[in-house]
Amino acid sequence: MPNTQGAPTKHGSDLMARLIEVMAALRTPGSGCPWDLEQTFKTIAPYTIEEAYEVADAITRENMPDLKEELGDLLLQVVYHARMAEEQGSFTFADVADGITTKMIRRHPHVFGSAEARAAGAAKGFWERAKAEEKRARAAQRAMAGAPDPAPQSLLDAVPVSFPALPRAVKLQGEAAKVGFDWPSLEPVFAKMKEELAELEDSINRSEQAKVEEEYGDLLFVLANVARHLEIDPEASLRAANQKFVRRFRRIEEKLRARGKAPAQSNLEEMDALWNEAKAEERSGG
Numbered sequence: 001m002p003n004t005q006g007a008p009t010k011h012g013s014d015l016m017a018r019l020i021e022v023m024a025a026l027r028t029p030g031s032g033c034p035w036d037l038e039q040t041f042k043t044i045a046p047y048t049i050e051e052a053y054e055v056a057d058a059i060t061r062e063n064m065p066d067l068k069e070e071l072g073d074l075l076l077q078v079v080y081h082a083r084m085a086e087e088q089g090s091f092t093f094a095d096v097a098d099g100i101t102t103k104m105i106r107r108h109p110h111v112f113g114s115a116e117a118r119a120a121g122a123a124k125g126f127w128e129r130a131k132a133e134e135k136r137a138r139a140a141q142r143a144m145a146g147a148p149d150p151a152p153q154s155l156l157d158a159v160p161v162s163f164p165a166l167p168r169a170v171k172l173q174g175e176a177a178k179v180g181f182d183w184p185s186l187e188p189v190f191a192k193m194k195e196e197l198a199e200l201e202d203s204i205n206r207s208e209q210a211k212v213e214e215e216y217g218d219l220l221f222v223l224a225n226v227a228r229h230l231e232i233d234p235e236a237s238l239r240a241a242n243q244k245f246v247r248r249f250r251r252i253e254e255k256l257r258a259r260g261k262a263p264a265q266s267n268l269e270e271m272d273a274l275w276n277e278a279k280a281e282e283r284s285g286g
Contacts, residue, residue: 019075019076019079020079020083023076023079023080023083027083039080039084040084041081041084044077044080044081044084045162049162051070051073051074052074054070054074055071055073055074056239057239058070060236060240078093078096082095082096103134106130106134107130107131128178155175155176155178155179156172156175156176159171159172159175164235166220166224167233167235169220169221169224169225170224170225170227170228170234173224173228174228177228183225183229186226186229189222189225189226192225193219193222193223193226196215196219196222197219199215200212200215200216200218200219202215247278247282248275248278248279248282251274251277251278252271252274252278255274255277255278256270256271
């Protein structure tokens with residue numbers, strides 16, 4: 001929206017600089033915030049993950065005011081980590097911004113490249129080739145600096161261990177698929193899913209708790225593979241299912257309140273009937 005009040009316009013770069021200054025003040029010994037001064041990369045990391053999830057939640061709820069706030073909280077996390085790195089002499093926020101800007105330009109020659117590159121468009125597999133070239137370049141830089149070569153890597157090392165288990169399963173399967181370790185269609189994946197479900201049922205019948213947990217994990221892993229073959233995000237699908245459950249259970253509570261009751265004063269038969277009513281209302285748009 002244009003500025004019609006005659007007030008000076010706030011530029012993003014100025015506001016970003018101000019945020020960096022605020023974080024520096026919070027981390028200044030003697031005058032900063034005691035809590036902020038105590039934090040480390042490890043203690044802040046859980047907050048970073050939490051803020052990313054809250055961004056995703058605001059998007060799912062299509063709540064733009066919340067999304068604006070949550071994006072700010074997530075941005076603060078980036079500034080926080082960059083400030084701690086600067087204190088150690090490792091890198092600065094400017095290095096972070098410059099690095100990702102350079103990477104995006106390098107990986108999009110069809111947007112930022114020569115006229116010929118723009119005309120050619122995005123070639124299939126270019127993103128993967130670009131990442132592979134970047135990896136080779138980093139190895140060459142280490143060699144020039146006399147740094148020892150790291151231990152031989154697995155293809156799967158590219159998937160961070162800290163990822164949530166469900167999306168990590170999809171990414172692990174995707175990395176293996178790049179070299180042909182994958183089923184050619186969904187049919188054998190479904191067959192594997194049924195096999196894992198049967199094995200889970202068998203371990204439950206045998207009351208083998210350790211085996212139950214193992215087989216349950218195997219079932220979740222193959223369900224993640226189903227999602228990958230269907231090209232859907234299992235995490236987003238599960239979040240949607242969670243929201244649906246919350247929405248329908250709240251409707252049960254509303255209907256029970258109308259009867260002067262609470263869920264604890266009801267029973268499964270009554271609540272199941274109300275669940276079906278809530279389900280029918282959603283499908284009919286009521």
